[in-house]
Amino acid sequence: MVLGIVAVMAFVLVYPTLHTYLRQQSDVRELRAQVAAARERNEDLLAESARWDDPAYIAAQARERLSYVMPGETPYRVVDxxxxxxxxxxxxxxxxxxxxxxxxxxxxxxxxxxxxxxxxxxxxxxxxxxxxxxxxxxxxxxxxxxxxxxx
Structure with missing residues (x-):
């Protein structure tokens, strides 16, 4: 009976600490995943920014988004x-x-x-x-x- 009481006391003393430790480990894993996603997003944005430094990319975007044409070209509009x-x-x-x-x-x-x-x-x-x-x-x-x- 004394051994059972000691085991219960040990469980009562260790459980809150163990529970906090496991919860913090879970939080750390989630934060690491968020940091990895943020780094990946940052790399994507840096690559997008580098693309805008290319004059050919800018011309392609102007053609696609704004329907611009180069001098001497004939623009056509496709009707649905x-x-x-x-x-x-x-x-x-x-x-x-x-x-x-x-x-x-x-x-x-x-x-x-x-x-x-x-x-x-x-x-x-x-x-x-x-x-x-x-x-x-x-x-x-x-x-x-x-x-x-x-x-």
Whole structure:
């Protein structure tokens, strides 16, 4: 019985210390893994930074991200075949929000068109009782496309 009491006392005295030691070892492993991940991320960022020192990489990024072309080259824009169909289809269904919001021209062309049209849009006709505006008689520069049946 005395031996059992001594064993219990030893367990009570050693367990908190052992538990703390094991928890700290686990924390150290996690911190080492975080340090290794941070070093790997740092190496990746340094490699990315070194790539930006190369003029060819900068030119490639300008071509890809900003659609820049070199002097003398002819730029082409590939149009998504799902947006512009070969033959216009007519349906009686109204266009969905996604179809109506799909830009058919580059955004900068749409902005420029809105700037040029802003001062020339018809004004309200005083003789019109409903106060409707006079439609613009100029042709639109945006291509017209019927909504696709595929969705």
């Amino acid at each position: 075949p799902e947006i512009i169909a070969d033959a216009p289809e007519t349906t009686d269904e109204p266009a969905t929000d996604a179809e109506a919001a799909a830009p058919l021209v580059p955004w900068y062309t749409a902005v420029w068109d809105s700037v040029t049209v802003a001062g020339t849009v018809g004004t309200a006709d005083p003789s019109d009782e409903a106060g409707a505006t006079v439609p613009d008689s100029r042709p639109s520069t945006a291509p017209s496309v019927a909504p696709s049946a595929g969705g």
